[in-house]
Amino acid sequence: MAMSNCRECGKSVSTLAKTCPKCGVPKPTKKTKNKRKSKNGKSILATAKVWAHCRNYKCRDYTQLYQIYKDYLKIETCNVCKSVFMETKMKNGKPIMPTDGIYDRIKDKPSNYSSGSKTSISKNSSSEKDIIDKFNEGTLDLPTAFWVIGIFGSFIASLLLTLIAEKFSKIFYIPFVGVNAFIILGLWGCAENYNKKKLEKKESAVWGYLTQVFCAFAGLGLVTTIYDIIKTL
Secondary structure, eight states: OOEOOOOOHHHHTTOOOBOOTTTBSSSTOOOOOOOOOOSSOEEEEEEOOEEEEOOOOTTTTTTTTTEEEEEGGOOOOOOOTOOOOEOEEEEEEEEOOOOOGGGGGGGGOOOEEEEEEEOOOOOGGGGGOHHHHHHHHSOHHHHHIIIIIIIIHHHHHHHHHHHHHHHHHHGGGGHHHHHHHHHHHHHEEEOOHHHHHHTTTTOOOOOHHHHHHHHHHHHHHHHHHHHHHHHHH
């Protein structure tokens, strides 16, 4: 005979008992679910809180994070644009600031929304990461990453470091290799992030794959260059 604790008095009681022999509560082992009232007056089950934000990326509150009950995701709406909230993605147990490349070009604006039941996290524009940080993390938009850093930046850096190495010391080939390796890896990460977003939207990710092919050839070229440098030492 299975035993459990009474939901009222906590005493051990059979799961088949219709009433608790100690306190007399009916169905003593049945767990009751806490219910809360939604805005429209309907009762819904209260679950753990989750981080959420407005799903409208054009809304000025798109980057504001709030803690709400998970069951409220389809009920709670943004105070600014009235769009329904969506759950925030998590990484290592922490909410990720919503960004899809479009937000990166939207300046933060103060929100007039305030509530004791919600905790907001605002992002200060002064703490925005620069282009190199975004490139290193793979969050920089692909056209900028490819043309500005992958092509133009790589050409200028390689040319300058090669001239310096040939004129002064071959030790400057070390930063030459490091800079080019950094650019190839960063460009690969940006292409990977581009592919992920396109696939989530069920759109073509051909430019991301072509960029990764470019990175593969660039990597082989860098290995060949390193081999040639070693032979001249």
